[in-house]
Amino acid sequence: MPTALPVLNDRFRPVERFAARPGRDYTLLPMRLISLDAGRHVLTNFAGEYVVLPKETTRRLVRHELDTASDVFEELLSRHFVSVGGSDAALDLLAVKYRTKQSLLAEFTSLFMFVVSLRCDHSCPYCQVSRQSLDRHAYDMKPDVADRAVDFMFRSPSRALKVEFQGGESLLNFPLIRRIVERVESRNLAEGRDVQFVIATNLAPLTDEMLDYCRVHEIVISTSLDGPRELHNQNRPRPGGDSHKLAVRGIRRVREALGHDSVAALMTTTAASLAQPREIVDEYVRQGFSCVFLRPLSPYGFAVKTGLARKYAADEWLEFYRAALGYIIELNLAGTPFREEYSSLILRKMLTPFPTGYVDLQSPAGLGIAGLIFNYDGDVYASDEARMLAETGDRKFRLGNLAVDSFEDVMTSDALIDVLSETMTEGVPMCVDCGFQPYCGSDPVYHHATQGDVVGFKPTSDFCRRNMGVMRHLVRLLEDDERAASVLETWI
Template identity: 45%
Template sequence: MSRKFKPYTAFSPNSSEPYFLLPFKFHRISENREVLVNEVGDFLICDKGTVQQVVERTLDSESELYQDLIARFFISEKQVPDLIDVYATRYRTKKAFLDHFTGLHIFVITLRCNHSCHYCQVSRKTETQGAFDMCYSDIDRSIDLMLMSPSPDITMEFQGGEPLLAFDKVKYAIERTIELNEQCQKNINFVICTNLTPITEEMLEYCKERNVLLSMSLDGPAFIHDSNRPKTGTPSYDMVVDGLRRSREVVPEDNISALMTTTHLSLEHPRAIIDNYLENGFNHIFLRAISPYGFALKNAKKNIYEAEKYLEFYKEGLDYILELNRQGTFFIEDYASIVLKKILTPFTPGFVDLQSPAGIINGVVVYNYDGYVYASDESRMLAENKDFTFRLGKITDSYQDIFYGEKAQWIAESWAVESLAGCSDCGLQAYCGADPVRNYATQRDIEGHRPTSTHCIKNKGIIEHLLKLIDDKEAGNEAIFRSWINNNPYN
């Protein structure tokens, strides 16, 4: 027996109906509660069965729920709502990250590194292998491409390897960018992603002078950090903490951030990791899941775990952070803050992993040490394993060919959740994003298969949990969440 589509007339406006349905989706977040989400991310968490009442038009027009549905553009008493222009403006605001195109430009300045992290996502090289540094002519051309971006706000991020091992080239790139920007007049932020162990006073003074941000790696207490990130076979935690201390003595506090990676060992210690960040003077943490690339896949025992295990770790960590906030310690979980900005505000957080169309190319591009351009950081990680699926072209190619060429157009066919199977009708779509590179890396399919996608399981689990916490009015979670978004301590 086959199920046929209803005729067009079944969807035609009927003037006898009490109200018209506007586009929205829905999702069951618990046994007795469901959430309705419209095209701009407005939501209503209601009792089970509310969606059925809305669709069957059995709502009491005098009820508060009815008025909420009208006010939040779920239903309308007119075929075209009076405030449709306001609704359209809000939709444009949600997609504003597309206005200026690529804003994050990553320079893989070297593959040399002084660590042997077992989850490293690239084929690291020893400190003496200068052949794996970006050459000066490629730096020049990459900067030219970066400044061709129509975005008025540019982040120039240096990665590796360990970029401080090629600090002369980092300085060269920054100085040349500053010189050329006198004509372009863009707002440019400089970021160095580093383990901090090679940092010197000279480097710190330069970072202070040029207002360079330092993004360091810190996986938690020494027993976790040293296991995850040995420095050529020796412990590195004490060296990292010393580098952090020396950095804070020179550069502004706000110019230093930390990033952790969740390994198999980390899963059992969310509270210890959070406490370690507090002990080291941080008021936020990104409880980041491991990326399925490079050496992370080769060390499966240490790095590979079920998405459900990560969600248990994440929820325990988030609950502990909420507890800290209620006790008067202002502390933010960064990933939750990013998702919450999509849920609780009309704005987009600009986080490339949760965008639709996807952040690759639209938000980020990578200029690799080898003279090629990749669609994202994860794309060049695949390339280190000889998979060049997401290579956009050579640094010497034209801007048009790199950013709008055949490869970019092919990727664009699968980068919008609004048109992907399993995403297009998902009730949490407005808060998620497309990730063609991860789909390909984990499922060998650029579009991906949602029922078995770890990316989907992880994000759906986190979003559901956040909505449940918002729905718990007695706990006062929403007030804490809004304090994170505003970066203003909860009272």
């Protein structure tokens, strides 16, 4: 019979074609690897899918010595680490997955932080900005600056806009918050964007009138809770020493007025927190939260420069993180659903095809293209950390001022573009080969502040050491601890 249909010939290959043969008949697709422990590697592809292989198997894989009929080969094939038959289909699929992972880039800048006042009633030793006393109104954002900031924000092409009010203590300039909210709402009647408002506050100045306003305008609250009473009061002193009482009372009032999920809390790990992983988690459970974000102290900025906050080593934080995570997993296994949010973000990157939008774990970095911050004086910074760094006199990441610079000026400035392109983890030393690259980020502000270089020298970078430690720990739990894995998989 003539073989007239090449397509059929192509599709129905001879049976020997599928026979098991230790062969070289496969192509390696782009991948990176990193040691998980003495005997195993973690391999990741461009889309962030991972496999864990014995090191000897990795060697055979890269030497084209793997048996193409083996289970491990099947797994590598299904996860796009190898392709067979010279087809581009696997590469095309990988490209689609990579595009999905990077899809937030198309949305561009969506988070805009307004520093409405630098005044604050707290004097937290770890505060990264040089907060001002309550009577220094010169450090409030002026209405004309706020109006320019709103106009600037609407130049962003993003369909979703998140407006976050920051301080100092933002509620001390509540009249300006109202002005901004109403200006945004009125402007949005024509724009039709998906707008969300968040007030970051220590809750101490909260009044019923403010709560009513938040309810009417669907504003949610982000606050700080560092742990149990003694630790919180030690970390966040204020006149009267009752910051914990005010925070807990404020959380309860917000929930009563706006609903349970309308308030989120963030903690900062200080040197004093390191010995209290369980107590901090217990406090979050006691206050009715379903998660905690174990956030390390930024080891730069005003507080560290002035010696008010003690730095600690990345390994000290990792020990604290592992202890807290272990305890959280125990709580889940005992029937209390509760998440650790930094782990959840990384697990989503490891186990799903979707992006997270978390600015510190992005390449290109989230600076400017994910969020921008308007300081009280109209200066525009690439991130909140960039503003904090400026408090020490280092204005490297100041992108312009609302009085003279347009959205286009700022977003196309060399100060922004150069940093973003120079620091992409896909191409910088060490990250370029690192198996955890698809889950990690570049954090140029951190590396500039701690090492004097936006790329950073990763072998001595605490950012790198911390992330590597977290990622190794999570992969080990997923691979070696079935009970822990059953909990972690519910967090994505």
